[in-house]
Amino acid sequence: MIFIYLIIALVALLYVYLTWNFNYWSKRGVPGPKAKVFLGDLPNGIMRKQNVAYDFQKIYKEFKAKTPFVGIIQMRDPRLIILEPELIKDVLIRKFHYFRNSEFSDMIDTEQDPLFAKNPFFLKDDEWKEKRAEITPAFTVNRMKALYPLIQDVSTRMVKYIANESKKSKPCDARELAAKYTTDVVSNCIFGVDAESFTKENAEIREMGRKLLSPSTIVFIKLVLIGSFSILKKFMKVQFTKMEIQQFFVDLMKQALKYRDENKVQREDFLDYIIQLRNKKHINELEMASHTISFFSDGFETSSIAISHALYELANNKRVQDKLRNEINNNRDENGQLSFEKLQEMSYLDQVFHEALRMHPPLVTSSKMCSENVDLEYDGKKVTVEKGINVYIPILEVHYDPENFLEPKKFHPERFDDGAMKDYVDRCVFMPFGGGPRICLGMRFALLQSKAALATIIGNYVVTVNQKTQDNPFVIDAAEFLNIKTGGLWVNFKPLN
Incomplete structure (x- = not known):
């Protein structure tokens, strides 16, 4: 009998612990949904029946017309979702000092994951500022122009690959095609090597790139637990990538450095910039490797997602595709090539790509951790965000809000015509690369x-x-x-005469 009472007492204690914060937001007068025990307000974050983006979608639709912010419970910890663009602007720009750090900053195991620990995405405070200042000059216009011939070379190989695949009368997964392309481009621009994604099945760099940003089930479980029980950050750290995968890219960098030193090779690429950093600031090998892995991971994954979605939307919209093709043909030189300058000047291409990013941002939700207590206020409604609270920005829902974009479900690149882009960005309703001082470094x-x-x-x-x-x-x-779609985005390619 005593054993039964003990079990009941333990269950009761667990229930109290799990529901302790359920009235956190109601006590502060902040509206929100009714949390479920253990699952909180983001059940798909645990159950994975759907992507957790659909939990945010449901909450956004329910509360957008009622309040500028929603208080939710993630498993048992309070979180805040920002619904109003003016408050998003506060978080990303005006009050950036209070939200300057990522929620992942305290999760990473710096001993087991030393390379990712130096990634600007995970760094915080002054260390983040210092590393960002180091990397930013790598993305100047002049350096981009110097890299363009390498990108053109990979583009040519991609066209040949498509031609060979088309002869087999098989459809092509736009996501995999784009991933092969970005893997080859980034490998060329960073390490000066051909990843051979278009010529080899299961090319090694492509496979390692795939694994680099594919967290294991254990990593997922740890992220869920830490994200839901913030106290675990002190005891449980996450190794995002296995050491053998990281070591592969370290060795790749070492081989590239050795080849350049022995053969007196000079190329104005990212590795050349890392070498300059080594000579000027005396950064060590670990920091060099961390920068190259950061370039690689940032350059191939999100870009491949964006390219594949743009291809799908073009495949599904003949009018837009024909209009874009006319612009391309009108800007080619006598050899049928597009110069770096002409590519930058093509306004409709720019509109098409940004419209695809609006409809399919690679990151559907962004989160920021509050580092000091701060008040957010809009239209007479105020909330105090306490230190340690994660604030969510539902990027996908903001992009699909009819108050921000007319007919948001329609692929309409012309909405970005006549300088509209600046207005959308300034109002913080268009955020495919994030916003504010921590906007994506590799955007250009x-x-x-x-x-x-x-x-x-x-x-x-x-x-x-x-x-x-x-x-x-x-x-x-x-x-x-x-933002990777279920089942792939399969398209057909028919060569032009």
């Missing part, structure tokens, strides 16, 4: 390689949607952290 490079890929493909092929693409291709894979 991502735009360059992505637009070069689209211009090359549309300039040489008519793209259509293959029937293998599911009826609702917008469903985000439940197991993914990024």
Whole structure:
């Protein structure tokens, strides 16, 4: 009998512990949904029946017309979702000092994961500022222009690959095609090596790149637990990538350095910039490797997602595709090539790509951790965000809000015409690369390689949607952290005469 009472007491204590914060927001007058025991208000973060993005979608639709912010419970810890663009601007820009750090900053194991620990995404406070200042000069216009011939070379190989695949009368997964392309581009621009993604099945760099940003089940479980029980940050750290994968890229960097030293090779690429950093600031080998892995991971994954979605939307919109092809043809030189300057000047290509980013941002939700108590206020409603609280920005829902974009479900690149881009960015309703001081470092490079890929493909092929693409291709894979669609985005390529 005593054993039964003990069990009941333990269950009661667990229930009290799990529900202790359930009235956190109601006590502060902040509206929110009714949390469920253990699951909180983001059940798909645990159950994974759908992508957690759909939990944010449900909350956004329910509360957007009622309040500028929503208090939620993630498992048992309080979180805040920002719904109003003016408050998003506060978090990203005006009150950036209070939200300058990522929620992942305290999670990473600096001993087991020393390379990722130096990634600017994970760094915080002054260390983040210092590393960002080191990396920023790597993305100047002049350096992008110097890298453009390397990107053109990979684009040519991609066209040949598409031609060979088209002869087999098989559809192509736009996501995998784009991933092969970005892997080859980034490998070329960082390490000066051909990843051979278009010529070899299961090319080694491509496979390692795939694993680099594919967290294991154990990592996922740890992230859920830490994200839900913030106290665990002190005891449980996360190794995002296995050491053998990190070591592969370290060895790749060492080999590239050795080859350049022995053969007196000089190329104005990212590795050349890292070598300059080594000579000027005496950064060590670990820091050099961390920078190269950061360049690699940032350059291939999100760009491949963006390119694949743009290809799908073009395949599904003949009018837009034809209009873009006309612009491409009008800007080619006598050899059929697009110069770096012409690529930058192509306004409709820019509109097409940004519209694809609006509809399919690689990161659907962004989170910031509050580092000091701060008040957020809008339209007479105020909330105090306490130190340690995570604040969520539902990027995808803001991009699809009809108050921000007319007919948001329609692929309409012209909405970015006549300088509208600046207005959308200034109002913080368009955030595919984030916003404020911590906006994506590699944005300029991502735009360059992505637009070069689209211009090359549309300039040489008519793209259509293959029937293998599911009826609702917008469903985000439940197991993914990024905006990757279930079942793939399958397209057909028909060569132009």
